[in-house]
Amino acid sequence: MYRILLFTLLSFSATAQNDSTFIRSIYDSALSGGEAYEDLRSLCKDIGARITGSAEAEMAIYWGEAKMKEYDFDKVYLQEIEVPHWERGTREAGWIKSKDGTLIKVHLLALGGSIGTNGLMEAEVIEFKTLDDLKKANESQIKGKIVFINQPMDEKQINTFKAYGGCYAIRGFGAVEASDLGASAVLIRSLGLPINEHPHTGSMHYVDSVEKIPAAALSTQDAEKLSEILKNGKASFVLEMDCRSYPNVKSYNVIGEMTGTEKPDEIITFGGHLDSWDTGEGAHDDGAGIVHCLEAMRILKTLKYKPKHTLRLVFFMNEENGNRGGQDYAKIVSDKGEKQIAGVESDRGGFSPRGFHCDGPDEFVELLQSFEPGLTQYDLHEFDYGFGGVDISPLHLYYPDIPLFGLVPDSQRYFDFHHAPSDVFENVNKRELELGAAAVASLLYLLDSNL
């Protein structure tokens, strides 16, 4: 499946000159006359937000298939999967009602998967700073109230994904914890770093044993307002949402391949997720990843690269609220007895690439690190252990020993846009996007050459 490290290093050194020339041609192709930016514009503007199960998600599947055919990949096909279907509905509004009767209309978004309010609901608000504080509360404090969890992401974290990880459970499990203590609804502070008016949605979960209650995210600005008002006394919150879940529907992963010339049965799977949340345009999350990977294969094909292994590009469906695309893909290829040798994913936005992470055995991290000298001139410096990506992660259930690589772009701006109305094409920079595509293409080339 792969050479041992020493041999790899020698081999890499011997072919370093060729690698250097080829990687330079990848970057030239991405930065001059590249198609990543126009493809992202098209995905964001011709399709738009594309939550799983929506008409836009269906159109995105057709878009992806058409693009792969236009770029003349060796095989292009759809992989059928079953996916959840949740819709925001047409009513979504909330007001803070102070004790003196003053109303403040807030910016909020229902969390994905939430039930609606069944008309207007109103209840007193009780604030908690953290999920742990909520867990320690008594049922008598909470019964019938709207629980408000107001933990900011830790701005001191250099890597913003660590700050996100520290708050993720609030969004995912806040409703269950609050309902377990008798709350009538849960409001969370948006998982976003800037203080502004954009609410950030995202997935949340129910459990069968606990009553379902509505769950929504307030913009960070409104969360601060509500907290300020609560410092001065009691306040209630008025909420209306008519979001709801529908029965599962049929959907697809979109797949395109360049067939391997030496080992066609050994497959490197790479991609991003085609679905997005239903707000904004899914530009950074994960339109950028989609076009990074699409453009990477277009470039390799344009440069007439003949991969040794089969390079399989997958536009995964349903990463945001179920990950059925990733889960089913891994099961299907395993059931078929396919030989998967590596996974690569881009799902951290279209920002200046910093490097790659590798989730897998040590020798692959070392292999990744052996690529560093050839890539520092492209401002890539981060070559380390780390998570590959949500879509490809189920491959480890069936192929525990393969490496899963994730593109690591600069993380500073990601949580300005993540799951928010501001995640639109205009907030993606052309050159940053192009450099991400070139980085993915370079990694694919180096993996294909060295695995």
Added chain:
Amino acid sequence: MYRILLFTLLSFSATAQNDSTFIRSIYDSALSGGEAYEDLRSLCKDIGARITGSAEAEMAIYWGEAKMKEYDFDKVYLQEIEVPHWERGTREAGWIKSKDGTLIKVHLLALGGSIGTNGLMEAEVIEFKTLDDLKKANESQIKGKIVFINQPMDEKQINTFKAYGGCYAIRGFGAVEASDLGASAVLIRSLGLPINEHPHTGSMHYVDSVEKIPAAALSTQDAEKLSEILKNGKASFVLEMDCRSYPNVKSYNVIGEMTGTEKPDEIITFGGHLDSWDTGEGAHDDGAGIVHCLEAMRILKTLKYKPKHTLRLVFFMNEENGNRGGQDYAKIVSDKGEKQIAGVESDRGGFSPRGFHCDGPDEFVELLQSFEPGLTQYDLHEFDYGFGGVDISPLHLYYPDIPLFGLVPDSQRYFDFHHAPSDVFENVNKRELELGAAAVASLLYLLDSNL
């Protein structure tokens, strides 16, 4: 003046734990409750564009002095200098006039220092792809025409400053070269990477022996339009500009110091430039550098750091069209017999920091590189030879052996905004800005500890 490298390395290792704790506290202070972003907002919105000699430049001097006093630096004072004074005036417009009489109004900006047109001028346009092509042309081809130099910045360069360097001479010397061959005016393609409607101004030069002609930059989008029209036949250009130069005026560098506790007479000079072009708000260029350095000293003071050497923050005036602030500062401190031991500058925008460059003897580059292990956790990876900055560069005329360090932020977006109407506060990201301030503070701390 400085310890030799080996000792430095040993010393650095011995104090690495203290360094690590202190640098973490610098980053905490910048990212949580920092003032960089609000200070930049104030400079951009309360002052705005602040070209040398303008009322806004004068207000920026007061702003800077007041900020330094508010932050209670040990000494705050103004350093008088004489600066040029150029104004754009009130009329600035241009039209492409095709052979069929169609008019297209373009987006343009007079280059800084240009003379006006003295009313409406009109002449046939002749296009050149490069400055070298222009130099090879015959006087008979050019006499009386408007020369249009349409060289795009090389988008294949990974570092956009290299692409800028490749076109810089067009803006600086295009007018002289064109006039020398009898042209009546020169139009250049804006030195910007995106294709959009924003023209980018910047400095240009005349020489006494060649007649002065008006010089302006078209937006990249309009440059492409004009070039397209010229492919189909002759076209003329109609231009009106009433910009002009005025007699030199008095201005100031703004200076604040933390006095050294062990070697107060050894000075580390650091800063950015307070002036900007007269379009946009000078947010990245160089509002970001100003607040990086201001915030760096505020943080060191807040953390009760007692520098060994004197840390001198300089807000330089007139970097954009003369660099009189930098030139005069260097001469004044040299005339006084001051012992300058290092310079640090931030003038490459408020983007995610990547590292630092050092212009100076090898041992200082090695010293800089010895800081890398302590700074990689802050996503700083670029520690290399390179230019320090325009403002501090004249120090090398008088102190040729001192190191001059430049902050290196990610360069991908800089030439979207540089000298353009789009260089406004809204295009600066809070966290990226804060990380730049922390990087500057960390470098100052490490230099002060190790020099």
